[in-house]
Amino acid sequence: MSSSLPEDLSKLGIHDSSALFTPSQVGLAKMLVEMGQAHVFRHWPGPGVDDGEKIAFFDQVAKLDSSYPGGLASYIKNARELLADSKAGKNPFDGFTPSVPTGEVLTFGNENFNNFEEIGVREARKAAFVLVAGGLGERLGYNGIKVALPSQTTTGTCFLQHYIESVLALQEASSKLAEDVQAQIPFVIMTSDDTHVRTEQLLESNSYFGMQPTQVKLLKQEKVACLEDNDARLALDPNNKYRIQTKPHGHGDVHSLLYSSGLLKEWQTAGLRWVLFFQDTNGLLFKAIPSALGVSSARGFHVNSLAVPRKAKEAIGGITKLTHEDGRTMVINVEYNQLDPLLRATGHPDGDANCETGFSPFPGNINQLILDLGPYIEELQKTGGAIKEFVNPKYKDATKTSFKSSTRLECMMQDYPKTLPPTARVGFTVMDTWLAYAPVKNNPEDAAKVPKGNPYHSATSGEMAIYRANSLILRKAGVQVEDPVTEVFNGQEVEVWPRIVWQPKWGLTFSEVKRKVRGSSSVSQKSTLVLNGKNIVVEDLSLDGALVVNARDDAEEVKVEGVVKNKGWRLESVDYKDASVPEEIRIRGFKINKMEQLEKNF
Numbered sequence: 001m002s003s004s005l006p007e008d009l010s011k012l013g014i015h016d017s018s019a020l021f022t023p024s025q026v027g028l029a030k031m032l033v034e035m036g037q038a039h040v041f042r043h044w045p046g047p048g049v050d051d052g053e054k055i056a057f058f059d060q061v062a063k064l065d066s067s068y069p070g071g072l073a074s075y076i077k078n079a080r081e082l083l084a085d086s087k088a089g090k091n092p093f094d095g096f097t098p099s100v101p102t103g104e105v106l107t108f109g110n111e112n113f114n115n116f117e118e119i120g121v122r123e124a125r126k127a128a129f130v131l132v133a134g135g136l137g138e139r140l141g142y143n144g145i146k147v148a149l150p151s152q153t154t155t156g157t158c159f160l161q162h163y164i165e166s167v168l169a170l171q172e173a174s175s176k177l178a179e180d181v182q183a184q185i186p187f188v189i190m191t192s193d194d195t196h197v198r199t200e201q202l203l204e205s206n207s208y209f210g211m212q213p214t215q216v217k218l219l220k221q222e223k224v225a226c227l228e229d230n231d232a233r234l235a236l237d238p239n240n241k242y243r244i245q246t247k248p249h250g251h252g253d254v255h256s257l258l259y260s261s262g263l264l265k266e267w268q269t270a271g272l273r274w275v276l277f278f279q280d281t282n283g284l285l286f287k288a289i290p291s292a293l294g295v296s297s298a299r300g301f302h303v304n305s306l307a308v309p310r311k312a313k314e315a316i317g318g319i320t321k322l323t324h325e326d327g328r329t330m331v332i333n334v335e336y337n338q339l340d341p342l343l344r345a346t347g348h349p350d351g352d353a354n355c356e357t358g359f360s361p362f363p364g365n366i367n368q369l370i371l372d373l374g375p376y377i378e379e380l381q382k383t384g385g386a387i388k389e390f391v392n393p394k395y396k397d398a399t400k401t402s403f404k405s406s407t408r409l410e411c412m413m414q415d416y417p418k419t420l421p422p423t424a425r426v427g428f429t430v431m432d433t434w435l436a437y438a439p440v441k442n443n444p445e446d447a448a449k450v451p452k453g454n455p456y457h458s459a460t461s462g463e464m465a466i467y468r469a470n471s472l473i474l475r476k477a478g479v480q481v482e483d484p485v486t487e488v489f490n491g492q493e494v495e496v497w498p499r500i501v502w503q504p505k506w507g508l509t510f511s512e513v514k515r516k517v518r519g520s521s522s523v524s525q526k527s528t529l530v531l532n533g534k535n536i537v538v539e540d541l542s543l544d545g546a547l548v549v550n551a552r553d554d555a556e557e558v559k560v561e562g563v564v565k566n567k568g569w570r571l572e573s574v575d576y577k578d579a580s581v582p583e584e585i586r587i588r589g590f591k592i593n594k595m596e597q598l599e600k601n602f
């Protein structure tokens with residue numbers, strides 16, 4: 001960096017002996033000019049005009065500089081390289097050959113699965129949970145934050161409550177199993193300016209859903225600077241020439257944030273071993289957590305990606321082993337649009353195709369990761385948590401010289417293994433989709449356009465998936481659960497199973513559900529069964545209607561039995577365009593008409 005200031009900066013009053021700007025602000029200005037960004041000052045009037053805005057500009061630049069590993073200069077440098085690669089059409093997987101990595105494929109409810117669940121519950125007290133919840137959710141288009149949405153509307157429990165109750169249930173079960181004092185499992189939420197305040201309010205107005213406030217930490221990710229051309233010139237905010245336009249950097253930020261927060265070291269000192277990353281709207285995830293954590297522990301995986309069977313060409317990434325000509329290897333998520341060309345270019349003329357199992361040989365990534373804390377810290381000490389980024393500019397034309405709108409660098413949390421040494425143990429755990437994955441990402445209109453056979457990933461399908469999973473689990477535990485009927489809500493054809501819902505503490509693992517289901521019970525399709533409480537046993541119950549059981553935790557074993565028959569709770573269609581219906585409800589396309597129920601309180 002040159003020591004003397006460019007003359008035009010001096011003319012703007014930005015100089016070493018300035019009374020208005022601090023030395024560090026002057027330093028930032030120099031850095032910007034050095035990095036080819038003098039244009040950001042071009043519209044500045046001389047000293048004495050808009051001084052407050054100018055200082056605010058430097059405040060923003062300081063924030064952009066400090067929140068990126070290596071600072072803003074590093075960001076600009078990385079952007080130039082990635083934009084040049086993008087312009088040249090360079091394939092990030094050049095020189096790599098894909099193959100199927102090794103991992104664990106689980107079958108729900110068999111001995112192997114139950115063993116892993118037990119190991120997982122035992123390990124849970126040595127785990128920390130990290131929810132990435134900074135996303136805008138543009139595809140869903142919901143006005144609130146996604147974690148505040150009901151995961152299902154039978155009880156109305158929102159995603160955040162469900163997640164917290166699941167962690168609390170794990171915490172209790174784990175400490176009990178290990179005959180140890182009750183652990184306090186740390187729960188981190190990564191937020192962004194789009195979600196931070198509302199996430200905080202949701203927690204505070206609900207007493208943290210039963211968690212100790214000190215157990216919960218919010219880490220806010222910052223946005224990154226937008227770029228207006230291939231030279232990575234910073235884009236100014238169209239509404240304020242004293243601000244740089246910014247956009248989200250992606251969920252990959254979670255690694256550098258965790259690292260810089262000091263939490264990882266704290267956890268290591270406290271004897272923790274695992275960090276589990278998960279996303280904002282998957283109501284099934286915690287059914288997969290105990291067994292997957294068990295796999296991590298039993299197999300000694302440093303990185304364990306949760307996965308589901310993937311149909312060829314399905315729009316989820318495939319977990320792939322990549323071997324480079326120079327001997328480098330990595331196990332990594334390859335996005336579905338990159339997997340097909342990569343396979344074709346490496347001797348698989350059919351590209352992304354199903355194998356004899358009827359599925360792609362590459363497991364489908366659902367982006368829930370379990371990392372071993374020790375190797376994770378070691379790696380982050382080298383990288384600072386910086387994740388390999390990508391850029392996705394929308395070019396105006398084939399010359400690729402200008403963009404339709406500004407772009408920015410992005411990074412994804414699942415790209416963490418890209419920098420790992422070949423000795424790292426990177427694996428995956430495959431579960432049935434019905435058990436593990438039903439995110440709420442798409443608005444009703446887009447979901448209705450999803451090609452037949454592909455998942456809707458809507459509020460409608462996310463809710464129905466919870467009923468289906470609970471029905472299938474009870475079936476496997478010996479309850480006669482009637483078959484579902486098919487109905488159409490918001491233009492989406494879904495299976496409607498009995499609306500069976502339980503709190504995580506009732507049935508955290510399959511063995512626990514089996515212990516609490518006895519004799520010969522049946523549940524008809526039109527039924528609703530809500531189990532609120534820990535010590536409830538379902539025994540010789542014949543349910544055709546709605547039954548809600550509320551039992552206090554200190555209640556002795558509460559038996560639910562006999563014949564229960566009433567009009568029950570009926571699903572009634574609503575139109576998602578009907579503004580008189582609350583948004584949380586109409587994005588599902590149905591509401592619940594509670595006609596008649598039996599409610600038992602113990």
Ligand code: UTP
Pocket residue numbers: 132133134135136137138139140190192248249250251278279280281441
């Ligand atoms: P999604 O792929 O669902 O993206 O993110 P999104 O931004 O929330 O939604 P769209 O793409 O605009 O529709 C997966 C997870 O990563 C989080 C989301 O909150 C979600 O849990 N995320 C995403 C972040 O935490 N930060 C980001 O910058 C982006």
